[in-house]
Amino acid sequence: MAGSNPNAKPMNLTLNVWRQPNRTAPGKIVEYHVKDISPDMSFLEMLDVLNEDLLHAGQDPVAFDHDCREGICGSCDLFINGRSHGPEKGTTTCQLHMRKFSDGDTITIEPWRASAFPVNKDLSVDRSAFDRIIQAGGYVSVNTGGAPDGNEIPIPKEISDRAFEAATCISCGACVAACKNASAMLFVSAKVSQLALLPQGQPERKTRVENMVAQMDKEGFGACSNIGSCAAECPVGISLENIAILNREFLAAKATSNNLA
Amino acid sequence: MLLDSKIPEGPLAEKWEKHKFNVKLVNPANKRKYDVIVVGTGLAGGAAAASLAELGYNVKAFTYHDSPRRAHSIAAQGGINAAKNYQNDGDSVFRLFYDTIKGGDYRAREANVYRLAQVSVNIIDQCVAQGVPFAREYGGLLANRSFGGAQVSRTFYARGQTGQQLLLGAYSALSRQIAYGKVKMYTRSEMLDVVVVDGQARGIVTRNLITGEIETHAAHAVVLATGGYGNVFYLSTNAKYCNVTAAWRAHKKGAYFANPCFTQIHPTCIPVSGDYQSKLTLMSESLRNDGRVWVPKTVEMAERVRQNQIKPQDIPEDERDYFLERKYPAFGNLVPRDVASRNAKQMCDEGRGVGSTGLAVYLDFSDVIKRTGAEAVSQKYGNLFAMYEKITDENPYERPMRIYPAVHYTMGGLWVDYNLQTTVPGLYATGECNFSDHGANRLGASALMQGLADGYFVIPYTIGDYLAQTPPKPVDTSHPAFAESKAFVQARTERLLSIKGTRTPTQFHKALGHIMWEYCGMARTAEGLKHAKAEIQKLRQEFWQDLKITGTGEELNQALENAGRVADFLELGELMVDDALHRNESCGGHFREEYQTPEGEALRNDDEFAYVAAWEYQGDNQPEKLNKEELTFENVKLTQRSYK
Ligand SMILES: Cc1cc2nc3c(=O)[nH]c(=O)nc-3n(C[C@H](O)[C@H](O)[C@H](O)COP(=O)(O)OP(=O)(O)OC[C@H]3O[C@@H](n4cnc5c(N)ncnc54)[C@H](O)[C@@H]3O)c2cc1C
Ligand code: SF4
Ligand code: FES
Numbered sequence: 001m002a003g004s005n006p007n008a009k010p011m012n013l014t015l016n017v018w019r020q021p022n023r024t025a026p027g028k029i030v031e032y033h034v035k036d037i038s039p040d041m042s043f044l045e046m047l048d049v050l051n052e053d054l055l056h057a058g059q060d061p062v063a064f065d066h067d068c069r070e071g072i073c074g075s076c077d078l079f080i081n082g083r084s085h086g087p088e089k090g091t092t093t094c095q096l097h098m099r100k101f102s103d104g105d106t107i108t109i110e111p112w113r114a115s116a117f118p119v120n121k122d123l124s125v126d127r128s129a130f131d132r133i134i135q136a137g138g139y140v141s142v143n144t145g146g147a148p149d150g151n152e153i154p155i156p157k158e159i160s161d162r163a164f165e166a167a168t169c170i171s172c173g174a175c176v177a178a179c180k181n182a183s184a185m186l187f188v189s190a191k192v193s194q195l196a197l198l199p200q201g202q203p204e205r206k207t208r209v210e211n212m213v214a215q216m217d218k219e220g221f222g223a224c225s226n227i228g229s230c231a232a233e234c235p236v237g238i239s240l241e242n243i244a245i246l247n248r249e250f251l252a253a254k255a256t257s258n259n260l261a
Numbered sequence: 262m263l264l265d266s267k268i269p270e271g272p273l274a275e276k277w278e279k280h281k282f283n284v285k286l287v288n289p290a291n292k293r294k295y296d297v298i299v300v301g302t303g304l305a306g307g308a309a310a311a312s313l314a315e316l317g318y319n320v321k322a323f324t325y326h327d328s329p330r331r332a333h334s335i336a337a338q339g340g341i342n343a344a345k346n347y348q349n350d351g352d353s354v355f356r357l358f359y360d361t362i363k364g365g366d367y368r369a370r371e372a373n374v375y376r377l378a379q380v381s382v383n384i385i386d387q388c389v390a391q392g393v394p395f396a397r398e399y400g401g402l403l404a405n406r407s408f409g410g411a412q413v414s415r416t417f418y419a420r421g422q423t424g425q426q427l428l429l430g431a432y433s434a435l436s437r438q439i440a441y442g443k444v445k446m447y448t449r450s451e452m453l454d455v456v457v458v459d460g461q462a463r464g465i466v467t468r469n470l471i472t473g474e475i476e477t478h479a480a481h482a483v484v485l486a487t488g489g490y491g492n493v494f495y496l497s498t499n500a501k502y503c504n505v506t507a508a509w510r511a512h513k514k515g516a517y518f519a520n521p522c523f524t525q526i527h528p529t530c531i532p533v534s535g536d537y538q539s540k541l542t543l544m545s546e547s548l549r550n551d552g553r554v555w556v557p558k559t560v561e562m563a564e565r566v567r568q569n570q571i572k573p574q575d576i577p578e579d580e581r582d583y584f585l586e587r588k589y590p591a592f593g594n595l596v597p598r599d600v601a602s603r604n605a606k607q608m609c610d611e612g613r614g615v616g617s618t619g620l621a622v623y624l625d626f627s628d629v630i631k632r633t634g635a636e637a638v639s640q641k642y643g644n645l646f647a648m649y650e651k652i653t654d655e656n657p658y659e660r661p662m663r664i665y666p667a668v669h670y671t672m673g674g675l676w677v678d679y680n681l682q683t684t685v686p687g688l689y690a691t692g693e694c695n696f697s698d699h700g701a702n703r704l705g706a707s708a709l710m711q712g713l714a715d716g717y718f719v720i721p722y723t724i725g726d727y728l729a730q731t732p733p734k735p736v737d738t739s740h741p742a743f744a745e746s747k748a749f750v751q752a753r754t755e756r757l758l759s760i761k762g763t764r765t766p767t768q769f770h771k772a773l774g775h776i777m778w779e780y781c782g783m784a785r786t787a788e789g790l791k792h793a794k795a796e797i798q799k800l801r802q803e804f805w806q807d808l809k810i811t812g813t814g815e816e817l818n819q820a821l822e823n824a825g826r827v828a829d830f831l832e833l834g835e836l837m838v839d840d841a842l843h844r845n846e847s848c849g850g851h852f853r854e855e856y857q858t859p860e861g862e863a864l865r866n867d868d869e870f871a872y873v874a875a876w877e878y879q880g881d882n883q884p885e886k887l888n889k890e891e892l893t894f895e896n897v898k899l900t901q902r903s904y905k
Contacts, residue, residue, distance in 0.1 A: 068331075072424075
């Protein structure tokens with residue numbers, strides 16, 4: 001079946017892929033070759049081709065995480081040619097298409113590198129540290145039932161839109177992988193800003209930021225040195241402004257609260 | 262077994278209130294003595310797990326994802342319905358109920374649908390309180406849009422990412438309960454069997470996807486919220502991992518499977534571009550509010566555009582056939598999904614399809630761009646247009662989009678009564694994995710509503726009724742049924758690994774998908790279905806003789822995971838075909854070519870088929886037994902749907 005672009009020529013590529021059997025075993029880069037890759041394929045479809053080839057050859061396919069393949073679930077997480085999610089700005093690995101590469105290219109594919117994200121196998125890493133940070137306070141404490149009518153809390157559209165922008169973080173971890181300190185500030189700041197902007201987030205505003213930051217430190221993420229590689233590589237455009245908000249929120253909380261966390 | 266839907270007595274509008282009063286309550290001091298297992302942490306499961314934990318039950322929640330926030334619910338774009346009538350345009354609980362029953366082509370249960378419409382308003386309140394950033398008007402109040410052909414604006418949305426924001430709301434509530442220790446969360450943990458003790462669901466068997474360990478877990482009740490089975494077609498808009506395994510294993514343990522052939526084909530998806538294609542991408546239905554659907558009037562013109570001899574934007578107006586506007590003047594481009602999909606297929610069958618494969622129609626925005634400017638269009642649809650361009654390398658501001666129908670949603674699923682309990686006592690099913698509310702066709706923006714209704718507002722009450730009648734004695738996995746289930750799962754895993762044939766799980770999955778799409782897809786015939794049945798049986802046999810996977814069961818082994826899911830799809834596929842073959846009528850998403858009106862519209866047969874088909878498993882390779890739940894309509898009049 002022809003691709004949507006009839007002029008596109010299939011490509012042959014060399015892949016340098018990180019292989020690691022499990023969390024504790026050592027890993028190494030292994031070279032593979034894939035043939036007849038259509039430029040209309042997504043990057044993950046290209047890896048599907050590799051994995052089918054490997055299975056047929058009786059070798060273990062490369063483990064990698066993915067699911068929605070629409071850029072929204074945040075599962076896919078490849079470090080491609082030294083960049084989180086590869087060369088295209090504002091794009092998750094699953095939405096990266098092979099037309100961004102050329103015939104004969106060598107592509108290096110590694111997992112996110114951060115001590116807080118240990119490797120499960122090959123390219124799959126454990127990002128449960130992010131979940132624990134949310135568990136530390138990334139919510140509004142309301143039980144099901146008894147909520148007031150949705151329109152009883154009017155929220156100015158600009159505020160609501162800004163909160164939405166922050167809320168679009170897909171928890172992929174590209175920011176951590178892009179940062180030389182493996183800092184999780186962009187991720188944490190997105191949730192803190194979303195809830196600090198909204199009226200619903202006010203009652204727990206101070207404890208939230210303190211607890212989330214404390215958990216972040218506990219998980220072993222590095223410090224933020226304000227270089228901005230995180231925002232540059234974030235596939236959904238979470239902005240650095242959120243980190244400024246987080247810092248402000250954190251200082252204000254520390255200055256006034258009695259929470260010692 | 263007699264199918265008892267347990268619909269409460271009394272007038273429609275009072276059933277739920279009365280029922281809530283009549284259900285037995287668990288003494289607050291006793292709640293912590295009950296353990297509940299929730300499998301799945303999408304909207305339905307996440308909401309259920311959080312709400313049950315808030316009530317005081319001990320919840321164990323399971324997902325095969327690495328985080329509850331990655332469930333397929335995250336991908337929903339368009340929005341969620343609620344009968345708030347904020348727009349003062351005549352919406353009401355009854356209208357949402359009526360639209361849902363009619364949209365489902367009169368194959369859903371009135372009482373359930375009415376309850377769904379009732380609690381829809383609470384969902385919005387709950388989500389706002391959690392901090393879900395719904396779209397708002399300048400005055401600060403919630404915004405709505407009309408969606409999927411509804412005549413009122415009742416859809417709440419968060420740009421094109423409603424599912425994401427709703428799921429993050431449920432995830433945050435769940436995270437809070439995990440932090441409190443009321444929910445124990447098991448991620449990367451796949452449920453592979455339900456354990457039934459003395460006729461009651463008492464636990465599950467799971468495989469830890471990182472270590473491969475097979476574990477058993479006990480509880481007083483089990484809730485499945487494991488999503489839909491659209492991926493039986495291989496290509497669909499569902500996330501890659503969506504599968505039927507949890508529901509299917511429950512089915513084999515006694516839970517009836519209802520209306521498996523009711524699948525929804527969504528009209529606006531990006532067409533297939535090559536054999537390597539791994540999934541299909543939905544373009545939100547909201548695009549049909551402004552986009553106009555057309556194909557060239559003649560086969561000759563279609564051929565020219567397929568050969569790239571003419572650009573679609575250069576085809577003159579009088580050479581275009583805006584077929585939906587022509588055939589359905591009242592609804593035009595906003596006809597329900599099944600109607601839009603079938604018509605697109607018909608155009609392509611006539612040889613008037615476009616794109617290099619001829620399997621696409623145009624969705625054209627040039628009129629609205631002329632009328633309101635590209636900027637205004639980008640405000641509304643910018644992210645969708647960008648996604649389209651990323652995938653196809655074509656600019657939809659200049660060239661009409663190409664779209665084609667794709668499998669999207671499964672209305673069928675585990676049969677449940679009014680309490681959302683399956684035919685196995687103590688086993689519940691919520692969200693897309695049950696069959697309950699959408700009949701033969703689901704309306705846009707109603708799945709999110711159902712998942713959250715089930716999870717936040719229905720199951721917390723109805724499961725209490727069951728638990729109140731179960732002694733609060735500690736449960737454990739010592740009963741031999743647990744060891745038996747575990748041995749079954751282990752043996753099956755080993756069997757998959759030991760075949761050592763030549764074909765990969767994906768190859769079998771694609772082959773199955775091909776059969777399903779060809780014969781059990783948008784249009785079905787008795788002859789085609791019979792052929793499909795034989796093909797599936799053959800394929801299943803080959804699977805168990807010729808499957809090839811590598812590695813072991815004691816490690817992260819994605820090929821093994823996939824193989825297990827494909828094996829279950831191969832059994833489900835046959836049941837879908839049986840169901841489609843037995844239903845000698847056309848209704849909603851189920852179109853049997855033999856049953857159509859002279860104008861080619863679906864022809865229902867209410868006298869013979871106004872029932873839910875609930876299939877009962879009878880053993881491997883045995884024909885399943887059909888049980889019927891008759892549907893009675895006391896509040897709506899059955900009419901032939903007409904969108905002319
Ligand atoms: C692209 C797309 C767009 C959509 N847009 C809309 C929309 O705009 N409006 C709307 O109303 N609906 C929409 N839908 C439909 C809607 O998103 C789904 O029907 C709904 O989200 C399903 O929710 P759920 O909670 O039932 O299941 P899911 O969200 O699919 O969650 C299933 C959960 O079960 C877990 N699970 C499954 N099997 C197992 C197992 N064996 N062991 C352990 N865990 C398991 C998964 O890990 C996951 O956590 C859309 C669907 C698609 C595909
Ligand atoms: S902030 Fe951006 S890069 Fe970081 S996890 Fe969120 S979406 Fe990914
Ligand atoms: S697979 Fe979901 S974001 Fe890439």
